[in-house]
Amino acid sequence: MALSRQHDVHKRRFSRNLGLGLVLVGLVALVFGLTIAKVSDDNFVMPAEEEST
Amino acid sequence: MSDASLNTAQNSAQPYEAGFGDYFALLKPRVMTLVVFTALVGLIAAPVAVHPFVGFAAILFIAVGGGASGALNMWWDADIDAVMKRTARRPVPAGKVTGDEAFAFGMTLAGFSVVLLGLATNLFAAALLAFTIFFYVVIYTMWLKRWTPQNIVIGGAAGAFPPMIGWAAATGGVSLESVLMFALVFMWTPPHFWALALFTKMDYDNAQVPMLTVTHGRPATRRHILIYTVLLAALAIGVGFTAIGGPLYLAVAVYLNARFLKGAVDIWRRDETMAEADSYLTERRFFKASLVYLFAHFGAIAAEAILSSLGWGLW
Numbered sequence: 001m002a003l004s005r006q007h008d009v010h011k012r013r014f015s016r017n018l019g020l021g022l023v024l025v026g027l028v029a030l031v032f033g034l035t036i037a038k039v040s041d042d043n044f045v046m047p048a049e050e051e052s053t
Numbered sequence: 054m055s056d057a058s059l060n061t062a063q064n065s066a067q068p069y070e071a072g073f074g075d076y077f078a079l080l081k082p083r084v085m086t087l088v089v090f091t092a093l094v095g096l097i098a099a100p101v102a103v104h105p106f107v108g109f110a111a112i113l114f115i116a117v118g119g120g121a122s123g124a125l126n127m128w129w130d131a132d133i134d135a136v137m138k139r140t141a142r143r144p145v146p147a148g149k150v151t152g153d154e155a156f157a158f159g160m161t162l163a164g165f166s167v168v169l170l171g172l173a174t175n176l177f178a179a180a181l182l183a184f185t186i187f188f189y190v191v192i193y194t195m196w197l198k199r200w201t202p203q204n205i206v207i208g209g210a211a212g213a214f215p216p217m218i219g220w221a222a223a224t225g226g227v228s229l230e231s232v233l234m235f236a237l238v239f240m241w242t243p244p245h246f247w248a249l250a251l252f253t254k255m256d257y258d259n260a261q262v263p264m265l266t267v268t269h270g271r272p273a274t275r276r277h278i279l280i281y282t283v284l285l286a287a288l289a290i291g292v293g294f295t296a297i298g299g300p301l302y303l304a305v306a307v308y309l310n311a312r313f314l315k316g317a318v319d320i321w322r323r324d325e326t327m328a329e330a331d332s333y334l335t336e337r338r339f340f341k342a343s344l345v346y347l348f349a350h351f352g353a354i355a356a357e358a359i360l361s362s363l364g365w366g367l368w
Contacts, residue, residue, distance in 0.1 A: 012070040019073030030110055034173050037106040 075149045079127055079158060080120030087347070088119035088215045094351040095219025095234055098297045098358040103174075103223045110173045111222040115215055118166035118182045122189040122211070124159030128152050129194050133260040139253055159190075174222040181221050185214040199261075202268040209242030210235075216351070230297045237292060237350060240285040244278045244317065245343040251275070251320075252333035252340070275321045278339075282317035286310040289350060299357040306353070309346050316342055 038044060092115040096108050103111070127134065127145050135146035144150040150158075163186050171179030193208030201207075213235045220231035250257055250266045251274060257264040265274045289310055293303035316339040323335060 009070075015072040015074070016070070016076070019076075030113070033106050034110055037104045041104065 069149055071144070071150045071154070075144045076158060078144050079124040079150060079155055080117075080162075081123030081126075082120075084123060084212075085116050085119055087212065089116045090348060091234070091238060091351050092116070092215035092219035094355045094358075095216030095221075095231060096223050097219075097355045098216075098230065098234070099220045099223035100296075101223045107173055108222075111170060111178070112219065114166045114170035114173065115182060115218050115222075117162050118170070118186055119215065121159045121162035121166060122186045124155050124162065125186075125190040126194045128155040128159060129190070130198075131155075133199075133262060136260045137253075137256040139256055170218075170222070175225045177225050178218055178221040181214065181218045185211055185218065188214070200263065202263045202265045204263065205246045205265075206243050209239050209246075212242060213238035230295060233288075233292050233295060233297065234351075234354070236288055237285075238347065240281060240288055241343065241347055243281045244285065245340065245347075247274050247278050247281075248320065248336050248340040248343065251328070251336045271325055275323070279317045279321040282314055286314055292350075292354075297354050297357065299360070301360070302350075302353040302357050305349055309349055313339075313342060313346055 089112055093112050096103060096111065127143055130140075131143075131145040131152055134140035134143050140146065145152055145155050163183075167179050167183045167186070170182050189208070189211035193204065193211055197204040197208050216234035216238065217227065217231045220234070221227065224231075247265055250264045251271065258267055261267075265277060269277075289306045290303070292298050293306050298306075316335070319335050320339055328336060
């Protein structure tokens, strides 16, 4: 069954979808931030096999 | 039939669609504040500096792991939650989220939190978080809670792990100080919950959960509160003389433990007739004071660590 653009299901699920979207964006930002924090650490060294490639 | 009444009829016929807030409620946000705060203090008190962003991520993953335990607890305990006034409005017994959804949500978040904590910090901290979730869900929720009146005593360990995980996230291990922080929450939990059990009178009876109040009676529960509070006071003041303590902590601990002991003695000296006469006022006050007690002790540990890092620590 095709749903119209403004079907009631969209309205009812809006908060859940918006929340999940924001959580996923947050997760991406978190992993990116962790990567930056880790590679900018003074003790950070590339694993040996990565260095050789 | 008017348009308005038609719309109302249609709306009431539609199944309830769980919103974001319903899923968030599965994480037991109020319990999470305790997890976040004690884990943060564990991280701050640790003698190893952590990058602020890594520290933030570690606390977030510990909080999500704690929330996952809450969701799995609500999945398993939906039957007893439904008959207790305090818990009847939780998402599963209220019919907002199905048990299967709560289970899937909890398992997914548990896996995510453990893996991401391991990647962000170290494997030991991740293993400790995984054990904490296992302990809360399997040992406490599935086994102890419905089996023994010591449920709160042993199960309290689950709530006591977060400061150890915070410490482990920074140091990669365990030490006397992190065990003492664990012990502080562990010893605090029984008097905190038994005070609650005294004034939420019929709830645990109706749910047939073998709380001390149900199995051993109320006078025994009052006696147990006093015994645990005495042991807790000795421990809490003793922490003041270790590396995570200090004069500020000691001052806070002496003051709060004196007040807490007085509250426990007051509870011990009362009987049910006196308690019912003032609607369990002393027990309610003791319960509220227990929340302040724990936050203030951990706040003082954090303050000592910050003072020490600024070179103002006295021991």
